[in-house]
Amino acid sequence: MPKKLNVGVIGCGFMGRTHSNAYLQVGHFFEREHKPVLKACCARIEEKEKLEKFANTWGYESLEFDWKELLERSDIDLIDVCVPNVLHHDLVIAAAKAGKMIVCEKPLAMNVREAEEMVAAVEQAGVANMVSFNYRRVPAISLAKQVIDEGRVGRPFHYRATYNQDYTISADVPQGGMALWRLDAKVAGSGVTGDLLAHSIDTAEWLNGPIQKVVAHTETFIKERKHAETGKVEPVTIDDACMFLALFANGSMGTFESTRYARGRKNYSTFEINGENGALMFDLEDPHILQYFKYVDPATGKKIEDHLTGWQRINVTNFEHPYMKHWWVPGCTIGYEHTFINGLADFLASLEGGPAFHPTVRDALHTQRVCEAVLDSAKRGAWVEIPV
């Protein structure tokens, strides 16, 4: 008999949908003892109609309009935080105190102080937890991790990441309010640094180890925007664009770029790592492809003397590739939503004696430290060290 895992999801927006889909789908593709049950969803009373529609679409058994009441329910095992960043701190701490398992969207918090308090509460409660840096579960990115761990890249010299979008170029886009909270620092914590670069940093540290210090520049191209809630024109306090240099503990150098002003780019996230023995390149606009340059033959340890040496485009859809044996037949691709399902499958496996789940809130605290160091550096125009 499967063990029921009763889930309460807070937030019925973009992430509420991707997570609901993952809870419904995971058991269809991965054999797990736990069977997630969509027990309750929660949003503010102002969103009553939207929440009712959401509950019907995904099949939630009940609705709540106050997250405190949801947390008091004894029939909920896991709380899933899919709300704007400003709410993560209070919700995660309260969920930990209530002894619930926790799934929290990224970035973990508004700042390091909040993130430290969250980690302390979660670790004191000893509850299973996951932060939704879902890109680790793109099969091609997981394969990159495997290739690096196998030593095929060798000593790394360079890591470069971009995460670019273009949806805030118009000065007419207001800030704040339900759909536009990402432009309001009081709700988002920061702009592209916490929203987009947090993903790039999580992936980079997973693949290439900890970042030790950074120097950054940020820009806010449009200085004032109308606030959607007050109707007043107010200063914009988020970073619209951010570039930073990083030094990794392994001695390699990194460059990171993110902007919401890259005309033509919608969710363009890339990384490249160049090592002594090989190199890897990934582009989220071509998500099932991992590019690999083999310089040294891993079997002999010798340089490949071959007139066909060059970048290989590996179509990461075979059964031997990460996660793919759970999906369709080789050559058939999977997409964005599957990263959340793959992550949930790993989380459930960790509850059932499988490998420990990462990233946890503690892992996400380090990402938060890098984000805060980046913002601090941009303010001060100086290198900033990141505590381990």
Ligand SMILES: NC(=O)c1ccc[n+]([C@@H]2O[C@H](COP(=O)([O-])OP(=O)(O)OC[C@H]3O[C@@H](n4cnc5c(N)ncnc54)[C@H](O)[C@@H]3O)[C@@H](O)[C@H]2O)c1
């Ligand atoms: N992992 C990813 O790739 C990814 C992608 C997008 C967003 N996110 C993160 O997910 C979180 C939510 O983002 P989103 O895009 O789903 O936002 P969204 O604006 O689409 O949805 C947010 C939802 O929060 C809910 N909400 C707001 N205040 C609430 C309250 N007081 N109580 C209960 N519910 C409340 C509303 O129901 C709203 O629908 C953010 O932390 C964001 O950074 C992660």
